[in-house]
Amino acid sequence: MREDFGPPAHDSLSRYFPYTLQERTEKMIIVNGFAGLTQGAFFAIIGILLTLMSQLTRVVNFSQLAVGMFGGFVGMTLMMNPDIQLNIWLALVVSIVISAALSGIIGWIIATWLPSAPISNRSAVTVAALLLIVSTASVLFGANHSNFTPIVSGNVTQFTIPGGQIVFVSQSLVALLALAFVILIASSILLKRTMFGVRLRAISDRQSAAELIGVNVKVLNVGVWVISGALISLAIGFVPATISNDYISFSLLIIGGSAAALVGAFKNPWLALVGGLLIGALQGVCSAIPQIAPYRDWVVFILILVFLLWNQRKEVWDVAR
Amino acid sequence: MSLVLNDVTVSRGVGPVISNVSLEVKPGQITTLVGPNGAGKTSLIEAIAGVITPSGGTIVMDDVDITKLSKRKRSRAGLSIVEQGRMIFPSLTVKENLQLTARTKADMDEALALFPELEKRLNNQSILLSGGEQQMVVLARAFAAKPKYLLLDEMSLGLAPVVFMRLLPVIEGIAKSGVGVLLVEQFAHLALKIAQDSVVVTSGRVSYQGDPKALLKDAELLRQKYMG
Numbered sequence: 001m002r003e004d005f006g007p008p009a010h011d012s013l014s015r016y017f018p019y020t021l022q023e024r025t026e027k028m029i030i031v032n033g034f035a036g037l038t039q040g041a042f043f044a045i046i047g048i049l050l051t052l053m054s055q056l057t058r059v060v061n062f063s064q065l066a067v068g069m070f071g072g073f074v075g076m077t078l079m080m081n082p083d084i085q086l087n088i089w090l091a092l093v094v095s096i097v098i099s100a101a102l103s104g105i106i107g108w109i110i111a112t113w114l115p116s117a118p119i120s121n122r123s124a125v126t127v128a129a130l131l132l133i134v135s136t137a138s139v140l141f142g143a144n145h146s147n148f149t150p151i152v153s154g155n156v157t158q159f160t161i162p163g164g165q166i167v168f169v170s171q172s173l174v175a176l177l178a179l180a181f182v183i184l185i186a187s188s189i190l191l192k193r194t195m196f197g198v199r200l201r202a203i204s205d206r207q208s209a210a211e212l213i214g215v216n217v218k219v220l221n222v223g224v225w226v227i228s229g230a231l232i233s234l235a236i237g238f239v240p241a242t243i244s245n246d247y248i249s250f251s252l253l254i255i256g257g258s259a260a261a262l263v264g265a266f267k268n269p270w271l272a273l274v275g276g277l278l279i280g281a282l283q284g285v286c287s288a289i290p291q292i293a294p295y296r297d298w299v300v301f302i303l304i305l306v307f308l309l310w311n312q313r314k315e316v317w318d319v320a321r
Numbered sequence: 322m323s324l325v326l327n328d329v330t331v332s333r334g335v336g337p338v339i340s341n342v343s344l345e346v347k348p349g350q351i352t353t354l355v356g357p358n359g360a361g362k363t364s365l366i367e368a369i370a371g372v373i374t375p376s377g378g379t380i381v382m383d384d385v386d387i388t389k390l391s392k393r394k395r396s397r398a399g400l401s402i403v404e405q406g407r408m409i410f411p412s413l414t415v416k417e418n419l420q421l422t423a424r425t426k427a428d429m430d431e432a433l434a435l436f437p438e439l440e441k442r443l444n445n446q447s448i449l450l451s452g453g454e455q456q457m458v459v460l461a462r463a464f465a466a467k468p469k470y471l472l473l474d475e476m477s478l479g480l481a482p483v484v485f486m487r488l489l490p491v492i493e494g495i496a497k498s499g500v501g502v503l504l505v506e507q508f509a510h511l512a513l514k515i516a517q518d519s520v521v522v523t524s525g526r527v528s529y530q531g532d533p534k535a536l537l538k539d540a541e542l543l544r545q546k547y548m549g
Contacts, residue, residue: 198417205410212370212404213422213466214396 027165028288033281034167039243039256040280041176045235046257047264047272048183049228054266056200056224058207059122060258063106063129066251068232070133071099073141076149088151096233102133103229104222111221116208130254134247141247151237175238180273183231187269200224256280259300262307279303322383323347324369324400324470324501330377331361331368337376338364339525345518346470346501351492353516353533355509357547361525362505363405366474369503370402371395382470399469405478407455411448415439418447418458422466432465435491453484460491470501477508489515509547513537521546 046065053061075095078086086094106129114122152171160166191197202210203217211217243253256279263275279299286296324346331339339361346352356362368375371392380388387395401422410418423429433440436457442450447458456476463471473492477485485508493515496502506512513519519533521543529536529546536543 195420198413198420201412201417202410202421205412206408208372208392209404209408209410210421211392212372212396212402213462214393215421216393 027161027163029285030161031165031167032284032288034169034284036280036282036284036287037277038170038173038176038240038280039283040277041173041180042235042239042243042253042276043256043260043279044180044273044276045176045183046232046254047260047262047276048180048269049232050257050261051264051266051269051272052183052187053224053228054119054261056204057107057110057221058119058204059110059126060119060266061106061126061225061228062123062254062258063126063133064103064228064232065254065257066130066133066137066247067103067106067229068095068099068236069247069250070102070137071095071097071229071233072236073137074098077141079149088149092151092234092237095237096230099233100226100230103232104226107222107225108218111218115217130251134251137247150240153240170240172238172240176235179231179235179238180276184269184273196220256300259304259307262304265311275303324383324503325381326365326369326378327381328378329365329368329375329380331364331373332376333364333373337525339368339375339522341378342522342525342527343378344520344527344530346503347518348469348501349496349499350517351496351502351504351515352518352520353509353512354503354505354520354522355512355547356522356528360522362522363474365522366402366472366503366505370400370472396466399467400472401463401466401468401470402472403456403459403463403474403476405475407452407459407479409447409450409455409458411446413447414444415447415450415458416443418462419465422462424467428465428467432461435461435464435494452480453487456480456484456488460488464495464500468500470503471495472503472505474505475507477506477511482508485511509543510537523547 049064050061053059053064072095075086075091075098078084078094079088079091106126110122110125114125150172152175155168155170156174158166158168189197191201199210199215200220202213202215203220207217243250257276259279260276261272263278264271282299282303283296286299287293326342326344328341328343329339330337330341342365344352344354354362354365364373367373369380371387371390371394375388378388379386382395382398382400385398387398387400390398410421413421419429419432423432439454439457439461442454447455450458460473460476476488476492480488489511492502492504504512504516513533513536516533519529519531519536520527521529521536523546529542536546
């Protein structure tokens with residue numbers, strides 16, 4: 001009798017693989033979707049900073065990540081150098097200072113020579129800066145470099161989803177999300193409750209008129225660039241080593257950040273936060289499905305396309321009206 | 322002590338839009354600058370404020386040559402401008418608009434005293450105000466800076482005459498407080514009524530300079546000067 005020979009083969013397998021392929025895929029989707037939030041939080045920070053810069057300095061700063069990366073590499077080089085062996089926290093401070101200074105220089109160039117240029121021209125300068133920084137980094141740090149050493153690692157907590165799969169909450173995710181919220185809340189307080197913020201908003205509304213009433217537009221603009229450079233460098237310090245960080249692919253994460261900013265139409269930094277997390281989670285979900293995993297980076301492209309089409313649809317409606 | 326323009330020439334594009342204009346704005350007086358559309362009045366105001374750099378001549382404020390100073394430095398030196406088109410900062414509240422120039426609370430209170438109706442709108446976003454109220458905010462903001470000289474460019478643009486009439490006594494009051502006012506205005510007859518000095522500009526050149534009352538009395542003279 002069949003019972004004499006034990007359970008059927010598939011039952012025996014199910015002892016080791018208790019779920020069907022579909023069930024396993026569903027669980028992986030949840031696990032990977034959650035794991036993708038870490039990269040999503042990083043996209044969100046980039047998106048938030050892009051949105052704030054776009055509003056306050058009339059520029060889409062494509063060089064933002066390259067600036068942070070450059071500072072990060074300088075800090076890491078000082079850490080790894082056997083003669084210097086800089087402490088990780090000091091290395092972070094060096095990274096932040098260098099990124100802030102580099103960002104300030106780009107801001108100063110734009111504020112000095114292109115104060116009234118259209119946003120497209122000003123943004124084009126940042127593309128040139130991006131290319132310049134990437135090629136300089138390549139010359140200075142060589143082709144074979146180590147990954148960034150994150151200042152946080154490991155997991156804060158973990159929980160089990162129904163079915164027994166364990167989901168980890170990394171320190172990187174918590175740190176990046178906390179930084180995103182700090183930037184959002186602090187910028188909101190700064191812009192609404194301080195004279196510095198009121199002047200920044202005045203520049204954002206009418207730069208020339210602000211200058212005519214005595215606002216020091218150039219200094220304030222460069223100040224925004226410096227702060228933005230410092231913040232992106234700090235954020236890079238929390239990025240886990242799993243995120244690719246060769247010069248080019250790391251600098252190009254700016255595209256994911258831009259898509260996040262686009263979700264908020266470069267106007268609403270809170271929506272940029274949502275957009276960043278959404279993109280990260282969607283990319284994570286895609287990587288759990290073998291058939292579409294190779295195309296996970298398409299999520300950014302599709303999101304940008306959908307947003308632009310949605311916007312166009314509104315314009316058509318406006319014209320029709 | 323006055324704001325003096327010596328042979329100021331302003332070029333835009335192919336050629337000069339203002340040629341060798343000289344005039345003087347005295348403290349405590351209103352000088353009205355009138356002329357037909359395209360005469361170069363706004364270009365002249367922009368040259369004084371530092372928006373554009375004159376291609377010739379000098380601009381001297383209280384014996385200091387400000388021709389090469391930046392817009393910001395001119396503003397810090399005591400020059401305020403109310404540009405055409407109600408240049409409020411739309412995302413800012415009325416109070417924030419005034420805070421941009423008022424150095425002390427007393428400055429703010431004095432500015433608000435010009436237009437008491439703004440007091441109850443202090444926390445409103447300025448874009449939500451009516452056109453007249455927006456112009457009041459701009460004028461109050463300029464006054465809050467405690468200027469020595471105030472340039473007013475076509476304040477009546479887009480406003481109902483009745484609303485503009487509300488602004489005129491305020492401009493007179495500002496001048497009486499010791500501020501020199503250069504008033505560019507399309508409603509020439511209204512502007513000339515409150516002025517102590519007048520300049521008519523036609524095709525970039527001064528065609529008349531002198532007593533505004535003479536222009537008001539003699540309509541033919543005004544017409545002639547307008548036509549160049």
